[in-house]
Each structure stands twice: as structure tokens, then as C-alpha cells.
Amino acid sequence: MAEILERQAKKPTPEPAAPEPMFDLIELLFFAYRDFIGDADRLLTRYNFGRAHHRVLYFVERRPGLSVAELLDLLKITKQSLSRVLKDLLDQNYIEQRPGLLDRRQRLMYPTARGKALALELAQLQSRRFARALAGLPEGARAQAASFLAAVRDPAAKDASGDAR
Amino acid sequence: MAEILERQAKKPTPEPAAPEPMFDLIELLFFAYRDFIGDADRLLTRYNFGRAHHRVLYFVERRPGLSVAELLDLLKITKQSLSRVLKDLLDQNYIEQRPGLLDRRQRLMYPTARGKALALELAQLQSRRFARALAGLPEGARAQAASFLAAVRDPAAKDASGDAR
DNA sequence: AAAATATGTCAGCTCTATTGACATATTTCA
DNA sequence: TGAAATATGTCAATAGAGCTGACATATTTT
Known part of the structure; x- marks a missing residue:
């Protein structure tokens, strides 16, 4: 008897019924990232650099004086x-290291003029893609895109990303 | 005299003055993609699969009957x-191939039940991230995000992405 | 003085992607 | 029909980017 009631009660919602996956966003994010990163890749090969060099140069340029540990945490690599x-970047004079003033164990990293120039070239290239994209979209599109992307990140990671201090 | 006028005329806009790069979007897209792809990566290691397996399985599940050439074009790999x-996917019975009915040179790919199950599990995992992100955003956020991501893609690539036929 | 921290380095491994060359089956075209 | 093009598969060699584990050095903290 209890069984029947139970079964009836469950019927309307057989299982929490996993919602339909958001295939649209999954696919769009895949393609958007692939094309976005491809712009930089093509430029980097001319310098015999890869994506990893780009990421390091990018963050050193954006957060000059970064320590090795902080950079590792940002990139989430070993x-x-x-x-x-x-x-490579040190040898070819795109980045330079200076001992920390407070803690001389640290090797704080700074972009050289050369490093800044390349970082800027890469950033402008990628920005042109965003500019082209936003040109066809309504007013607040840039802010909305930023909100969405920020929300997609790991919630925990947000505090670690640096410049909010 | 003409020189002076010329110089004066030019002053206000010395160089086309490259606009400030959109560092916000560059960085947010990097982090969002890294975290998004990380969800799937963790699950895939349990199957001894990598990202490449995921992409293949994803597209075969989404576009059953895909030919090898079409898949290569979608993924932009060799x-x-x-x-x-x-x-790997064929040997372990996640995907099966059948000769094309019209052109028997083709090996059309279809997901097996096993393949469908894994593809769904992965898609649901990634969708949960999007759902969490969208939960904190206003009404039209999903559509806006989709528009933005679509606009970021290579304009040429859009026709090649398949399902619009 | 001992412990912890920041960094560097060595060896060896995996996964993903590349290029180039070549083989086979099938279809299309002149 | 015969040649050319197409769809696919496979072999060999290579690169880029990531990993783990072990260990060394300098410096700071306790």
C-alpha cells in the first residue's frame, strides 16, 4: 500500500530529469576560443614562440613585478x-628578473621594452577580433560578454586573478 | 606655408592611435575557457581519454553520419x-563507422549507445557550469552570450559548422 | 639552529598536434 | 573505358606543452 502511494507520488517527476545540455554554448565557446587563440598562434610562430610563451608574456606585462609562484598560480601549471x-623569454630578452626587495628569494618578473612591444602586438591582434565582433552587436554587448565570461569561471579562482588588490 | 598648415591639420590625430586593447575580454575568455574545459578533462582522465577524444565524440554525437573529411574540417586538425x-574510440566501441550509402568510399561515423552516454555525461557537466553562471545573470544573458561568441568566430567558418543544412 | 619558503633543475613520461610520403578503394570525367 | 580526382588509412619522424618525482640552493621565519 505504501508502495503504491510512493510510486504514484513519484510518477510526475520520474527522475530529477537532467535538463537538455546547452549544446549551443558548448559549441560556440569551443569555436570562439579556437579562432581567438589562432590569431595569436600565427603571429607567435614568427617568433618561434608558442601559446605558453604568450601566456607568460601576457601576465608579466599585465602584472609587472609578478613572482614565479604567483604566475604559476595564475596559469595553473607546474x-x-x-x-x-x-x-626562452629571459634568454631572448623579452622578460627580465629582479630579486624581490622585501624577500630576496623571489625573482620578480618585468617585461623589457621588447617584451612590451610583442605583448601589445598580440593584445591588439586579439582585440581587433573582439572589436569586429562587437561592431555588429547592440550597445551593452561588451559588458554583457564580460559578465558572462566572468560568471563561467571557477568561483574560487576569481580572487586569485590578481589585480584586485 | 603648406607645411605649416599640414602640420597643424595633422596634430590632433598624430597616428591612427591604436585603441587600447581589450584586456578584460582577453583575460576573461582565457580563464573561462580554461575552467570550462577543465571540467571535462577531469572526467575524461577516468576513461583514459583526452580532449581530442572528447571533441571527436562530441561532434559525432551531435552530427551522426558525419564523414571523416567533414570532421577534419570542423576540428581544423589533420x-x-x-x-x-x-x-581509440572505434576500438573501445564509443563510435562505429559505416560505409556511405551514396559514396562507399566514405566512412560515416555514428555514436554507439556507450558513446552517446559518455557524450551526454560530458555535455551535462559543462552545461552545469553554464547554468550556474547564467543563474546570476539577467534574463537574456544566454542569448547575448551566444551572439557574442558567434560573432567572435572566424566569419568564414560559420557556414562550415554543419548543422545549418 | 631548525624549519619553511621561493626558486631552479634533472630525468622521464603523456597527449596532441604537425608534415611528408605512400597505399587502397571508389567515383567522376573526358 | 581509362585517367584523374576523391575519401580514407597508415607509417615515420618531430614539436609543443603539459605532467610527476627527486633533489639542490638561497633566504626567511620561528
Whole structure:
């Protein structure tokens, strides 16, 4: 008897019925990122650099004086992965390291003039893509896109991303 | 005299003055994609699969009957890159191939029940992230995000992405 | 003085992607 | 019909970017 009631009660919602996946967003994000990153990739090959070099240069330029540990945390990669590309960038004078003033164990990283120039070139290239995209969209599109992308991030990661201090 | 006038006329706009790069969007897209793709990565390692397997499975599930050439064009990778992951998926019975009815040279790909199940699990995982993100955003956010991401893509690529036929 | 921290480096491994060359089956075209 | 084009598969070699684990050095903290 209890069984019947239970079964009846459950019927209307057999299982919490997983909602239809958002295939549109999954696919669009995949394509958008692939094309976005492709712009930079093409330019980087001319310098014999890869994506990893780009990311390091980008963050050092955006957050000059960054420590190695902070950069590792931002990129979420390991020290060993970083070391190869960082070495390239140091050797070829795109980035320079200076000991921390407060803690001399730290190697704080700064972009050189050369590094700044390349970082800017890459950022402008990617911005042109965004500018083209936004040109065909209504007024608040840039702010809306930023809100969406920020919300998609790991909630925890937001505090770690640096410049909010 | 003409020189002076010219110089004066030019002063206000010295160079076309490249606009400030959109660092906000560059960074947000990087982080959003990294976290988004990370969800799937963690699940995939449990199956000994990588991102490449995921992409292939995803598109075969979404566009059953896809030919190898169409898949290569969608993913923008080479035949050789595809072959290894495709072999894994075929061997482990996530995907099956059937000769094309019209053109028997083609190997049209279809997901198996097993493949469908994994593809769905992955899509639901990534959709949960989007759902969480959209929960905190105003009404039209999903449509706006989709418009933005679509506009960021290579304009040329849009026709090639398949399902609009 | 001991412990913890910041960084660097060595060795070895995986996954994803690349290019180039070549083979086979099938379809299309002159 | 015979040649050319197409769809696919496969072999070999290579690169880029990431990983783990182990260990060394300098510096700071306790």
C-alpha cells in the first residue's frame, strides 16, 4: 500500500530529469576560443614562440613585478612547465628578473621594452577580433560578454586573478 | 606655408592611435575557457581519454553520419591527428563507422549507445557550469552570450559548422 | 639552529598536434 | 573505358606543452 502511494507520488517527476545540455554554448565557446587563440598562434610562430610563451608574456606585462609562484598560480601549471618557456623569454630578452626587495628569494618578473612591444602586438591582434565582433552587436554587448565570461569561471579562482588588490 | 598648415591639420590625430586593447575580454575568455574545459578533462582522465577524444565524440554525437573529411574540417586538425583518437574510440566501441550509402568510399561515423552516454555525461557537466553562471545573470544573458561568441568566430567558418543544412 | 619558503633543475613520461610520403578503394570525367 | 580526382588509412619522424618525482640552493621565519 505504501508502495503504491510512493510510486504514484513519484510518477510526475520520474527522475530529477537532467535538463537538455546547452549544446549551443558548448559549441560556440569551443569555436570562439579556437579562432581567438589562432590569431595569436600565427603571429607567435614568427617568433618561434608558442601559446605558453604568450601566456607568460601576457601576465608579466599585465602584472609587472609578478613572482614565479604567483604566475604559476595564475596559469595553473607546474614549475617545470613554466621553466622552459620562461627561460626562452629571459634568454631572448623579452622578460627580465629582479630579486624581490622585501624577500630576496623571489625573482620578480618585468617585461623589457621588447617584451612590451610583442605583448601589445598580440593584445591588439586579439582585440581587433573582439572589436569586429562587437561592431555588429547592440550597445551593452561588451559588458554583457564580460559578465558572462566572468560568471563561467571557477568561483574560487576569481580572487586569485590578481589585480584586485 | 603648406607645411605649416599640414602640420597643424595633422596634430590632433598624430597616428591612427591604436585603441587600447581589450584586456578584460582577453583575460576573461582565457580563464573561462580554461575552467570550462577543465571540467571535462577531469572526467575524461577516468576513461583514459583526452580532449581530442572528447571533441571527436562530441561532434559525432551531435552530427551522426558525419564523414571523416567533414570532421577534419570542423576540428581544423589533420587526418593524422584524428586517426589515433578515432581509432581509440572505434576500438573501445564509443563510435562505429559505416560505409556511405551514396559514396562507399566514405566512412560515416555514428555514436554507439556507450558513446552517446559518455557524450551526454560530458555535455551535462559543462552545461552545469553554464547554468550556474547564467543563474546570476539577467534574463537574456544566454542569448547575448551566444551572439557574442558567434560573432567572435572566424566569419568564414560559420557556414562550415554543419548543422545549418 | 631548525624549519619553511621561493626558486631552479634533472630525468622521464603523456597527449596532441604537425608534415611528408605512400597505399587502397571508389567515383567522376573526358 | 581509362585517367584523374576523391575519401580514407597508415607509417615515420618531430614539436609543443603539459605532467610527476627527486633533489639542490638561497633566504626567511620561528
